[in-house]
Amino acid sequence: MLSHSxxxxxxxxxxxxxxxxxxxxxxxARILVVDDDTALAxxxxxxxxxxxxxxxxxxxGLQAVEAFHSAxxxxxxxxxxxxxxxxxxxxxxxxxxxxxPIIMLTAKSDTSDVVKGLESGxxxxxxxxxxxxxxxxxxxxxxxxxxxxxxxxxQVGDLTLDVAGHxxxxxxxxxxxxxxxxxxxxxxxxxxQQVFTREMxxxxxxxxxxxxxxxLVNVHVQRLRAKVEEDPDNPxxxxxxxxxxxxxxxxx
Amino acid sequence: MRDxxxxxxxxxxxxxxxSSLQLRTVAITVLLSGxxxxxxxxxxxxSVGTNLFDLRxxxxxxxxxxxxxxxxxxxxxxxxxxxxxxLDATTSDALxxxxxxxxTTQLALLRSPGQAGSPVPQDRAVGFNTRDLxxxxxxxxxxxxxxxRTHSQSVALPQEDGTVHPGVVVGSLLTIAGSDYExxxxxxxxxxxxxxxxxxxxxxxxxxxxVLLIAAVAFLVVRLIVGPVQVxxxxxERLAAGQLEVRIPVRGDxxxxxxxxxxxxxxxxxxxxxxxxxxxxxxxxxxxSDVSHELRTPLTTIxxxxxxxxDQRESFPPATARTAELLxxxxxxxxxxxxxxxxxSxxxxxxxxxxxxxxNLVRLVExxxxxxxxxxxxxxxxxxxxxxxxxxxxxxxxxxxxxxxxNLLGNAIDHGEGKPIxxxxxxxxxxxxxxxxxxxxxxxxxxxxRVFDRFWRADPSRQRVTGGxxxxxxxxxxxxxxxGGWLEVWSSPGEGSCFRLTLxxxxxxxxxxxxxxxxxxxxxxxxxxxx
Numbered sequence: 107m108l109s110h111s112x113x114x115x116x117x118x119x120x121x122x123x124x125x126x127x128x129x130x131x132x133x134x135a136r137i138l139v140v141d142d143d144t145a146l147a148x149x150x151x152x153x154x155x156x157x158x159x160x161x162x163x164x165x166x167g168l169q170a171v172e173a174f175h176s177a178x179x180x181x182x183x184x185x186x187x188x189x190x191x192x193x194x195x196x197x198x199x200x201x202x203x204x205x206x207p208i209i210m211l212t213a214k215s216d217t218s219d220v221v222k223g224l225e226s227g228x229x230x231x232x233x234x235x236x237x238x239x240x241x242x243x244x245x246x247x248x249x250x251x252x253x254x255x256x257x258x259x260x261q262v263g264d265l266t267l268d269v270a271g272h273x274x275x276x277x278x279x280x281x282x283x284x285x286x287x288x289x290x291x292x293x294x295x296x297x298x299q300q301v302f303t304r305e306m307x308x309x310x311x312x313x314x315x316x317x318x319x320x321x322l323v324n325v326h327v328q329r330l331r332a333k334v335e336e337d338p339d340n341p342x343x344x345x346x347x348x349x350x351x352x353x354x355x356x357x358x
Numbered sequence: 359m360r361d362x363x364x365x366x367x368x369x370x371x372x373x374x375x376x377s378s379l380q381l382r383t384v385a386i387t388v389l390l391s392g393x394x395x396x397x398x399x400x401x402x403x404x405s406v407g408t409n410l411f412d413l414r415x416x417x418x419x420x421x422x423x424x425x426x427x428x429x430x431x432x433x434x435x436x437x438x439x440x441x442x443x444x445l446d447a448t449t450s451d452a453l454x455x456x457x458x459x460x461x462t463t464q465l466a467l468l469r470s471p472g473q474a475g476s477p478v479p480q481d482r483a484v485g486f487n488t489r490d491l492x493x494x495x496x497x498x499x500x501x502x503x504x505x506x507r508t509h510s511q512s513v514a515l516p517q518e519d520g521t522v523h524p525g526v527v528v529g530s531l532l533t534i535a536g537s538d539y540e541x542x543x544x545x546x547x548x549x550x551x552x553x554x555x556x557x558x559x560x561x562x563x564x565x566x567x568x569v570l571l572i573a574a575v576a577f578l579v580v581r582l583i584v585g586p587v588q589v590x591x592x593x594x595e596r597l598a599a600g601q602l603e604v605r606i607p608v609r610g611d612x613x614x615x616x617x618x619x620x621x622x623x624x625x626x627x628x629x630x631x632x633x634x635x636x637x638x639x640x641x642x643x644x645x646x647s648d649v650s651h652e653l654r655t656p657l658t659t660i661x662x663x664x665x666x667x668x669d670q671r672e673s674f675p676p677a678t679a680r681t682a683e684l685l686x687x688x689x690x691x692x693x694x695x696x697x698x699x700x701x702x703s704x705x706x707x708x709x710x711x712x713x714x715x716x717x718n719l720v721r722l723v724e725x726x727x728x729x730x731x732x733x734x735x736x737x738x739x740x741x742x743x744x745x746x747x748x749x750x751x752x753x754x755x756x757x758x759x760x761x762x763x764x765n766l767l768g769n770a771i772d773h774g775e776g777k778p779i780x781x782x783x784x785x786x787x788x789x790x791x792x793x794x795x796x797x798x799x800x801x802x803x804x805x806x807x808r809v810f811d812r813f814w815r816a817d818p819s820r821q822r823v824t825g826g827x828x829x830x831x832x833x834x835x836x837x838x839x840x841x842g843g844w845l846e847v848w849s850s851p852g853e854g855s856c857f858r859l860t861l862x863x864x865x866x867x868x869x870x871x872x873x874x875x876x877x878x879x880x881x882x883x884x885x886x887x888x889x
Contacts, residue, residue, distance in 0.1 A: 143655045149662040156666070213654040218711075235658040235693050238665045316729075320756070321713065349716045349751050 135249050138179035140164045140196065141211060142189050150183065153238045159245070167191025171199050174206075181248055182208045183241075186223055194226045201227030205284035207248035211236075224325035229286045230312060231322075247313035248286070262295045263343045263355040265334060274334065286311065287330045294344060294354040303351040327352060380580050387576035388569055395565040403558045411512075414550050415526055419508045422528035422543045425456045426508070429541060433534045445535060449479040456541070457484065464488045464515075464544035470501050473537050485544065486518055491527055492542045500529040500540045515546055523548040586614040590621055602629040642707045646700065653696060657689070664689045691827075698829040702812070705836040712840055714865050716751035717759070719790050723783050726763040730771065738776030739796075741767075744878075745783040752790045753865045758837040762845070763792065765830040766857045770796040773855065780880065784873040789843075789860050791874035797854035806849050810835045834859075844869060848876045 137159050141147040144165065151161040164173035168190035174182065182200060186193035197208055210223045210231040220231055232244055260267040266275045272288055274281045283291065293310045294302060302310075304320040312322060331338045343355045374381060429452050436448040449467065457465060464485030483489045491513050499509045508530045515525035523546050532539040589606055596604045605625060606618040668686040671679040704710050720743075727741050734741045770779045777797040784791055801809065808814045813828035831845075838845035843861035856877040862869050 143659070146655055146659045146662075149659045149666075153662055153666065211658075234654040235661040235689075238662055238669075241662075320715075349718075 134158065134160055135180040135245075136160050136162065136177060137181050137183060137245065138162045138164060138174060138177050139183045140167070140170045140173070140188065140193070141183070141185040142166065142187075143185070150241070153241065154245070157242050157245075165189075167193065167196050170196045174200055174204075179206065181245060182206060183245075184208055184210050184228065186210055186212045186219060194222050197223060197228050198226040201284075205282070205287075207285065209244055209248060220319070221321060221325060224322065225329070227284070227329070229284070229326075243313070250313075260292070260295045262291065262298070265291075265343060267292060267295055276334075281333055283330070283333060286326065287333065290326055290330055291334065291344070291354075294352060298354045298356070301347045301350050301353045306351070323352075380577065380584050383580045384573055384576050388573045391572040392569050395568055399561045399565045403554075403561055406557050407554050410550055410554060411547075414547055415510055418526055418543075418545050418547075419510055419528055421460050422508050422510075422530060425460045425543065426530040426532060426541055428459055429453075429456045430532055433532065437535055445479050449482065449534070453482060453484065456543070460543055460545075462543055462545050464491075464546075466492055466540075466542040466544075467532070468492070468497070468540045468542065470531075470538040470540055475535075475537055479534060479539075487516060488542070488544055491515065491525070491544055492529070496527060496529055496542075497540060500531060500542075501538070503531060513544070515544065524551050583614075586618065590617065593621070593625075597625055597628070602632060639707060642703075646703045646707055649700070649703075657693065657696065661689050661693065695827045695829075698827040698833060701833050702829055702836075705833070705840075710836075710840060712755045712865070713757070714753045714755050717754050717756045718751050719754070719759070719785075719792065720745045720783050722756060722759060723763060723781055723792060726760055726767060727781060730764070730767045734767075734771050734774075734779065737771055737774065739771055739774045740778045742778065742780045743783065744780055752785070752861055752863045754841060754861055755837075758840065759859075759861070762834040762837050762859055763794075765834045766794040766859070768830070769857070770794050770798070770855070773800075774798040777854070780878075782874050782878045785863065786871075786873040787863075788867060789862050789869050789871075789873060791858060791860040791872045793856055793858040793874045793876065793878050795854065795856040795877055795880065800851045800854050801847075801849035802851055806847055809847055809849075810845075841865075842867065842869070844872070846876055 137154055139147050139150050139154075139161050141150070141163075142165050147163050147165070151163065154161045162173065162177040162179060164170050167188035170184075170188070170191065184193050184197055188196065193210065197210070200206065200208060207230075208228045210220075210228045211234060212219060212223065212231050213234045223231060229248055230244055232241055258268070258270055260269060264276055265281070267273075267288075268275070269292065272285070274283055274288065274291065290307065290311050293307060304323040307323050308314045308318045308320065312318065327344055328338075331341050331344055334343045335341045341355070345353050345355050347353055375385075432452040432455055433448065436445075436452070453465060453467060457463065466481070466483040466488045467479070468481050468489075469479075481489075493511065493513075496509060496511050503509065508528050510526055510528045513525050513527050515523040517523060526545045526547055527542055528545065529540055529542045532541050586606075593604050593606050602625070605622045608615050608618045608622065664682070664685045667674075667682040671682040674682060723743055723745070727743055731741055767779070767781075774796040775798040779797075780795045782791070782793040782795065810831050812832045815828060835845050838859055838861070841861050842865075843859060846858050846860075847855065848858070849855035858872060858874055858876045858878075860869055860872040860874075
């Protein structure tokens with residue numbers, strides 16, 4: 107069903123030439139675990155350490171942003187229910203200043219909470235109870251390097267994507283995208299002729315190789331549109347193909 | 359086309375008639391008062407007309423009698439003075455005098471037939487067509503009268519311009535030179551007609567004004583009554599729509615006020631009840647949510663710990679290794695159970711919502727089948743999908759439909775005895791249906807009745823591969839109901855079972871039939887190798 111693009115799909119083990127980046131990206135990556143349940147936080151810490159990550163902890167929503175500043179993590183694991191400050195609020199505060207990947211730990215799979223979390227800027231979520239492999243796989247996907255392409259820059263609609271520089275520009279104006287949003291846009295832009303189903307995007311961008319929550323795609327397409335479209339109600343960059351999925355807007 | 363318009367118009371009118379009490383009341387009032395005013399007006403017009411006419415005739419008869427007397431005297435005097443020779447001239451003078459006395463312009467002097475003597479003076483007639491206006495009956499009546507009295511008759515007076523005026527002919531007898539003559543005076547009473555017309559016009563206008571006034575009064579009175587009823591109807595509609603705080607304003611102490619007061623009382627108790635239930639439901643939902651969080655967090659820790667141990671079990675002594683394995687599998691089972699329980703309680707609390715999107719059900723079925731193929735093959739059951747075509751997308755919550763399918767497929771594999779399992783997908787105008795058919799053990803009718811019950815198991819001794827929690831079908835049934843769909847079962851011991859899921863194609867659609875038979879007709883589409 108899915109045409110695997112050699113340049114897009116992460117390979118394990120990674121290319122030898124990419125080793126330094128891979129090392130910087132995954133091993134010793136700093137992960138901030140924000141969870142009020144100390145037992146769970148400690149257990150997550152054990153699992154992460156076993157996998158070679160370096161965990162930091164924070165138990166309180168109010169201190170989460172501060173901890174984020176001091177730990178300078180490469181990724182945040184964020185519990186939704188926190189004392190002090192709501193996880194969703196923490197999420198949007200971190201998002202305001204940084205595009206660092208955020209994975210929510212949620213005890214609820216209820217639509218509203220998950221969607222609220224994703225809308226406030228979380229990249230992905232893991233529903234409790236999760237198993238270690240699941241957690242580590244989510245973390246690794248979000249820490250993997252951006253896929254390399256042969257082309258240095260791409261054109262979508264009136265946008266220019268500088269792939270190496272991780273930059274999106276409309277004319278001279280730079281548009282700030284999180285790594286995930288950039289990857290989503292890049293996936294569409296690399297194959298402008300292809301219509302991507304939500305499942306394809308889940309596999310390419312989120313690394314899910316089985317049926318996952320298509321709301322991830324819906325919410326992030328909305329967030330992306332809010333940033334890159336001049337009129338989000340009338341999208342020109344990320345087009346909806348009704349009943350199928352999305353495709354990149356034609357180059358103007 | 360014209361007929362159709364007319365009919366549509368009549369239907370509209372009929373609908374308005376049925377639906378508007380106000381229109382009905384006002385229309386009936388106008389009709390009845392119109393009839394009454396018409397009768398009274400007609401009677402008045404008739405009576406005024408008759409009286410006016412009688413009065414005028416009496417007056418005209420009087421005038422004529424006087425004129426006749428004056429004429430007679432004239433002739434008598436003329437006869438004494440001049441003799442008969444100059445009778446023609448005398449007659450002319452006499453008639454002129456009569457005309458000037460009566461003010462009419464038409465008269466006739468006719469000699470009564472059958473008399474001896476010279477026919478002098480000759481018959482005379484003044485005015486347009488006067489001779490013809492005098493009928494034979496009239497002449498007979500005048501001739502027969504022995505004493506000097508007048509006779510009158512109504513006639514139509516043709517005018518020179520072609521119009522016809524009402525008129526009265528008054529006849530009397532004259533004796534001229536010993537012979538009987540009949541004098542007919544013709545009066546034009548068009549002025550009377552005009553006066554009557556004016557009166558009638560006034561009556562019609564007055565009547566119309568009266569009817570309109572009555573209509574207005576009826577409208578106001580009906581409004582006075584219907585108004586509060588309408589307010590009550592609107593208020594109860596808003597109440598039904600969920601605006602629990604609406605009330606009817608109470609004014610005065612009459613029966614309408616009583617209605618308003620009792621309505622408000624009902625609304626208040628309804629509001630209380632609903633608010634109480636809503637609060638209860640909220641408490642329940644919060645509880646579910648709290649339990650979810652509180653249970654899942656420690657369970658996650660246990661899960662992580664168990665998995666870490668499980669991954670290292672090879673370095674443990676055998677008993678500890680087995681313990682780690684048991685811990686691992688049972689935590690998994692506990693997790694499934696908890697997830698199903700929470701889903702069930704969400705349904706019980708009414709705290710579920712659907713995320714529908716246009717979904718290709720054939721693709722969804724194929725994916726679901728692909729995900730259990732390995733398991734089915736390990737049990738020896740070949741899986742087939744039969745999709746005869748003609749299906750489009752349906753608006754469904756793909757996650758829930760996938761869950762139902764996984765459940766049905768899992769059950770079919772568990773109870774399929776290694777025989778083929780066929781999944782049918784078909785659709786029609788209104789709905790889509792998925793039927794999962796196995797040729798395994800089947801169920802008794804008693805078992806079929808209980809198959810959707812919570813924690814009910816077909817055969818407790820049966821080994822379960824898919825590790826169901828006993829809530830699967832109960833949740834599936836709720837999922838189907840949430841879509842406004844059906845989940846039905848057919849089964850026969852030894853022949854296998856079939857679960858059919860039917861869903862409306864669009865959200866909120868209503869199903870009347872299913873595109874797939876229960877059980878599906880399996881004789882045509884494919885050869886089923888009965889092992």
